[in-house]
Amino acid sequence: xxxxxxxxxxxxxxxxxxxxxxxxxxxxxxxxxxxxxxxxxxxxxxxxxxxxxxxxxxxxxxxxxxxxxxxxxxxxxxxxxxxxxxxxxxxxxxxxxxxxxxxxxxxxxxxxxxxxxxxxxxxxxxxxxxxxxxxxxxxxxxxxxxxxxxxxxxxxxxxxxxxxxxxxxxxxxxxxxxxxxxxxxxxxxxxxxxxxxxxxxxxxxxxxxxxxxxxxxxxxxxxxxxxxxxxxxxxxxxxxxxxxxxxxxxxxxxxxxxxxxxxxxxxxxxxxxxxxxxxxxxxxxxxxxxxxxxxxxxxxxxxxxxxxxxxxxxxxxxxxxxxxxxxxxxxxxxxxxxxxxxxxxxxxxxxxxxxxxxxxxxx
Numbered sequence: 001x002x003x004x005x006x007x008x009x010x011x012x013x014x015x016x017x018x019x020x021x022x023x024x025x026x027x028x029x030x031x032x033x034x035x036x037x038x039x040x041x042x043x044x045x046x047x048x049x050x051x052x053x054x055x056x057x058x059x060x061x062x063x064x065x066x067x068x069x070x071x072x073x074x075x076x077x078x079x080x081x082x083x084x085x086x087x088x089x090x091x092x093x094x095x096x097x098x099x100x101x102x103x104x105x106x107x108x109x110x111x112x113x114x115x116x117x118x119x120x121x122x123x124x125x126x127x128x129x130x131x132x133x134x135x136x137x138x139x140x141x142x143x144x145x146x147x148x149x150x151x152x153x154x155x156x157x158x159x160x161x162x163x164x165x166x167x168x169x170x171x172x173x174x175x176x177x178x179x180x181x182x183x184x185x186x187x188x189x190x191x192x193x194x195x196x197x198x199x200x201x202x203x204x205x206x207x208x209x210x211x212x213x214x215x216x217x218x219x220x221x222x223x224x225x226x227x228x229x230x231x232x233x234x235x236x237x238x239x240x241x242x243x244x245x246x247x248x249x250x251x252x253x254x255x256x257x258x259x260x261x262x263x264x265x266x267x268x269x270x271x272x273x274x275x276x277x278x279x280x281x282x283x284x285x286x287x288x289x290x291x292x293x294x295x296x297x298x299x300x301x302x303x304x305x306x307x308x309x310x311x312x313x314x315x316x317x318x319x320x321x322x323x324x325x326x327x328x329x330x331x332x333x334x335x336x337x338x339x340x341x342x343x344x345x346x347x348x349x350x351x352x353x354x355x356x357x358x359x360x361x362x363x
Contacts, residue, residue, distance in 0.1 A: 003225070004218035007190055009049045010083065011071045012057075016046060016182055016214060020173050024050065027171060028057050028070045034171040036143050036152040040159040041175025044213025048092075050173075051124045051153040055090045056082045058151060059118035078118055089118040096127045101134040108142050111150050120151045128154040129161035136163050143169040177212030180204060186214060187221050196225055198232040209241050242280070245271065249281070249288050250316045252357075256332060257324045261361040265354055278349035279340075285353075286336050288317070293329040296321045335360055 012028075015021045027034065037054065039047040056072035056079045057063065063072070072079045081087040093107070107123065115121050131139065143152060143166065154170060156162060184203045191198050206224075210217035223240050224232050248271045255264030271281055295317055339352035346352060 044215030
């Protein structure tokens with residue numbers, strides 16, 4: 001069940017990030033429309049959906065130049081064809097697979113043609129940071145002197161890779177990573193529409209696993225719904241999102257902090273042998289180490305205020321914090337993050353984590 005397609009935002013009011021929504025409303029209600037928009041932010045935060053909504057607003061047959069109306073009607077032929085991905089004047093380009101100078105030169109030639117049916121030709125270039133240097137130079141010339149009928153919407157997850165000259169020619173919109181409560185709210189609304197029952201705690205687990213991405217969260221929820229139950233139990237959630245043993249995570253961290261490599265490695269392999277995914281375990285270890293660092297530097301009050309932890313786990317973390325130093329915790333996090341990057345490069349998933357444990361306990 002592809003929920004993120006079924007429930008893709010279709011108007012500005014549907015966008016989850018309030019700052020982006022408000023800025024787009026002001027921008028699109030102005031008589032001075034920018035010719036280039038830059039949507040920057042993590043994956044799954046709604047950049048492409050927002051780009052399509054902007055394209056609909058610019059070409060909606062019901063708006064017809066009214067600067068006070070900034071929502072597409074979603075009923076006219078133009079809106080429906082953009083929603084269906086078949087509008088002749090709205091072109092989506094994946095820069096990851098069309099990143100060369102020839103593709104941009106072809107775009108520059110086609111952009112001279114007037115719109116077929118809409119008011120504007122809208123070019124949505126996704127993952128624009130993937131373009132080559134030569135392609136960026138060609139795109140810059142187009143952005144500097146665009147035809148009046150052309151609008152560019154550039155989307156990227158890595159804005160730091162864009163030339164400053166490109167960024168300076170665009171109206172920039174920053175899409176932030178979604179908070180757990182925002183994702184839970186969205187998933188709860190979808191669950192109600194799908195007539196499915198799922199606990200708030202289960203939705204929190206989905207939100208945490210999504211890492212701030214609405215799309216990933218909806219993808220996980222769709223997997224849960226595909227199992228066929230109208231009521232999603234905690235056991236069903238365990239099938240898709242196996243829980244890591246808090247005791248094992250704390251025991252591994254305790255071994256690292258107290259420089260007991262044997263305890264940490266034996267506990268790690270015990271978890272792996274029990275069916276725990278090495279990548280998920282490392283992800284949880286990083287999260288627990290982060291909680292420890294915050295606890296050590298800011299105190300127990302901040303831990304309970306900003307993190308959702310079990311009471312017993314909180315007591316264990318406080319005890320571990322007393323046995324560690326801030327410098328040690330930063331070093332642990334640094335090594336675990338490096339291990340996470342190495343994990344996809346080896347055939348034995350837990351090997352980078354074992355190496356990190358040995359390094360952290362050997363000094």
